[in-house]
Amino acid sequence: MFEILEHPADIGFRTFGGTLEELFANAAVALISIACEIDDVAPRIEYALSATGTDHESLLVSWLGEVLYWFDGKRIALREFRVTHLAPDGIRAAAWGEPRDAQRHRSKLMVKAVTWHQLRIARGDSGWMAEVYLDI
Amino acid sequence: MPVEIRIKAQIEAIDAWRYRIARDERRGMRTDVLVYASAALMEQIRKDLSLEQAMNVATLPGIAGHSLAMPDIHQGYGFPIGGVAAMDFDDGVVSPGGVGFDINCGVRLVRTTLEAGDVRPKLRELIDQIFRDVPCGAGGAGFVRIGLQDLGRVLARGAGWMVENGFGEERDARFAEAGGALEGADAAAVSARAKERGLPQLGTLGSGNHFLEVQYVEEIHDADAARAFGIAAGQVVVLIHSGSRGLGHQVCTDYVAEMNKVMPRHGITLPDRQLACCPIRAPEGQAYLGAMCAAANFAWANRQGIMHFLRGAFRRVFGDATRLDLIYDVCHNIAKRERYEVEGRKRDLLVHRKGATRAFPAGHREIPADYRHVGQPVFVPGSMGTASWVLVGAEGAMRETFGSVCHGAGRLMSRTAVRKGRDARQEAKKLEDAGILVRSETRDGILEELPEAYKNVDEVIEVVHCAGLARKVARLRPMGVIKG
Numbered sequence: 001m002f003e004i005l006e007h008p009a010d011i012g013f014r015t016f017g018g019t020l021e022e023l024f025a026n027a028a029v030a031l032i033s034i035a036c037e038i039d040d041v042a043p044r045i046e047y048a049l050s051a052t053g054t055d056h057e058s059l060l061v062s063w064l065g066e067v068l069y070w071f072d073g074k075r076i077a078l079r080e081f082r083v084t085h086l087a088p089d090g091i092r093a094a095a096w097g098e099p100r101d102a103q104r105h106r107s108k109l110m111v112k113a114v115t116w117h118q119l120r121i122a123r124g125d126s127g128w129m130a131e132v133y134l135d136i
Numbered sequence: 137m138p139v140e141i142r143i144k145a146q147i148e149a150i151d152a153w154r155y156r157i158a159r160d161e162r163r164g165m166r167t168d169v170l171v172y173a174s175a176a177l178m179e180q181i182r183k184d185l186s187l188e189q190a191m192n193v194a195t196l197p198g199i200a201g202h203s204l205a206m207p208d209i210h211q212g213y214g215f216p217i218g219g220v221a222a223m224d225f226d227d228g229v230v231s232p233g234g235v236g237f238d239i240n241c242g243v244r245l246v247r248t249t250l251e252a253g254d255v256r257p258k259l260r261e262l263i264d265q266i267f268r269d270v271p272c273g274a275g276g277a278g279f280v281r282i283g284l285q286d287l288g289r290v291l292a293r294g295a296g297w298m299v300e301n302g303f304g305e306e307r308d309a310r311f312a313e314a315g316g317a318l319e320g321a322d323a324a325a326v327s328a329r330a331k332e333r334g335l336p337q338l339g340t341l342g343s344g345n346h347f348l349e350v351q352y353v354e355e356i357h358d359a360d361a362a363r364a365f366g367i368a369a370g371q372v373v374v375l376i377h378s379g380s381r382g383l384g385h386q387v388c389t390d391y392v393a394e395m396n397k398v399m400p401r402h403g404i405t406l407p408d409r410q411l412a413c414c415p416i417r418a419p420e421g422q423a424y425l426g427a428m429c430a431a432a433n434f435a436w437a438n439r440q441g442i443m444h445f446l447r448g449a450f451r452r453v454f455g456d457a458t459r460l461d462l463i464y465d466v467c468h469n470i471a472k473r474e475r476y477e478v479e480g481r482k483r484d485l486l487v488h489r490k491g492a493t494r495a496f497p498a499g500h501r502e503i504p505a506d507y508r509h510v511g512q513p514v515f516v517p518g519s520m521g522t523a524s525w526v527l528v529g530a531e532g533a534m535r536e537t538f539g540s541v542c543h544g545a546g547r548l549m550s551r552t553a554v555r556k557g558r559d560a561r562q563e564a565k566k567l568e569d570a571g572i573l574v575r576s577e578t579r580d581g582i583l584e585e586l587p588e589a590y591k592n593v594d595e596v597i598e599v600v601h602c603a604g605l606a607r608k609v610a611r612l613r614p615m616g617v618i619k620g
Binding site (some may be wrong): 005006007008009010011031054057058061062065070072073074102107108109110112113114116117118119133135136 | 184210211212217254273343344382388389396497546549553584620
């Protein structure tokens with residue numbers, strides 16, 4: 001669903017989606033997969049996430065910032081995402097996961113933030129593609 | 137990682153330690169880029185986007201002097217890591233990306249009353265004890281439990297609040313840069329989200345390139361400065377590298393978004409949105425600076441907390457007579473208001489140090505009185521398992537680099553590249569065979585920070601020493617490492 005992009009100090013990912021909604025959901029899965037073993041997370045509780053932006057790029061940064069805030073601030077590990085509303089100025093989504101548990105959820109990289117560095121959203125013949133770099 | 141040379145610009149050698157990229161108006165550059173490097177380091181530096189990023193920094197409104205690149209420079213996002221940019225305080229801009237996501241990421245060096253020979257027989261016990269007492273924070277909260285009201289006091293008073301509340305000794309706060317707290321912190325400018333992320337993380341090391349290393353002094357290069365800093369050959373010291381944790385990361389995230397929104401209003405267009413900035417004098421610029429100072433104070437409090445737990449670990453293993461004293465604490469991700477002469481005129485500047493360390497020379501009033509006759513201590517950690525350095529600030533830094541030098545070895549290889557074909561257990565064993573014990577909270581922590589991923593720190597130090605920005609004082613060798 002995503003591939004890792006190399007950076008001298010940090011890490012990035014490229015992800016795809018048939019629709020913009022899928023693209024944003026897959027980007028969220030990529031972020032969590034870099035931060036922890038996503039297969040350790042049980043999608044047993046539903047949470048409501050939202051973010052705002054001024055265009056698709058700023059919306060993607062702000063959306064992934066929201067997902068990271070839930071992970072690092074509210075300490076909820078999320079596994080599945082369904083985008084219910086998406087416009088350039090806002091996104092709403094349902095997400096499924098559970099409170100983080102150090103015993104069960106293995107940590108991978110501590111993600112500090114989502115950057116604008118070489119951020120790209122593009123539309124191709126078969127759907128959408130995004131490239132995002134994270135600060136580690 | 138791409139290996140082709142990306143930039144087309146002319147790079148001109150000024151002397152053995154300095155290179156210039158002349159201002160290119162077509163790129164919107166307002167000034168030259170000045171790179172401090174040897175010929176060998178320059179070959180490495182040219183392989184990533186760092187020089188192009190230093191050229192982008194040269195486009196920022198109000199930049200004074202040159203856009204500076206230290207010898208440990210490597211590609212960041214927006215600003216390069218290992219970059220210095222001074223902005224005119226009245227006409228210039230402030231850029232949260234020019235400080236970085238980890239506001240006041242920095243290094244504190246602690247001296248002990250022990251010799252390497254005292255520690256070696258109990259090294260495993262010591263490292264295990266530190267690993268238990270100093271949490272990395274990946275799995276949850278640290279041991280400093282405070283509420284929101286006290287967090288507000290931490291944001292205002294930094295290391296001083298920690299000391300007053302039992303997390304340190306009176307002397308500790310005085311021996312940190314800026315006394316462990318910047319004036320002008322505005323807790324109200326820090327979002328609720330940033331506070332929520334930071335609250336449980338106070339007193340935790342973090343991950344990425346953050347670490348705590350037990351070292352011994354291998355060589356003394358400047359006996360006077362070493363005496364002033366209280367270090368001698370064979371002595372055990374501890375280096376703590378950490379920052380403002382989730383609180384600082386969120387402050388930067390919030391204000392990059394805010395500045396991207398308001399830039400059009402201020403008529404600013406940039407080659408990279410991660411450089412997002414606004415005039416220092418604008419309300420958004422002032423709000424960011426208030427929040428940045430608060431996050432910087434959180435970072436000093438964080439390193440103070442880590443040192444407090446470190447003291448406990450040493451005393452549990454070596455007894456209550458063991459003393460740990462702070463030598464100094466420097467930040468290497470910060471923007472500070474300082475006064476410098478530029479083209480014959482004294483000016484108030486906001487010096488952005490992104491992966492660069494302040495290095496004031498002897499006599500500067502901001503240096504603690506005990507060190508003022510030799511200069512400010514500067515600590516440059518190498519990669520895990522290699523050497524680290526103690527330097528002292530020199531006059532050249534005041535003339536050329538707005539009182540700044542390098543901050544580390546500088547990364548050479550990406551996280552994915554260094555992992556290829558390597559096994560964490562084998563690599564830990566290799567380090568252990570070389571006399572260095574490593575404990576990590578995450579499996580990948582060890583692999584991604586292997587020495588192969590970094591430039592040679594000795595080459596980096598040679599450049600700043602020979603260019604007259606700072607002088608070598610002591611070389612430190614690792615004995616044990618705690619990693620996130």
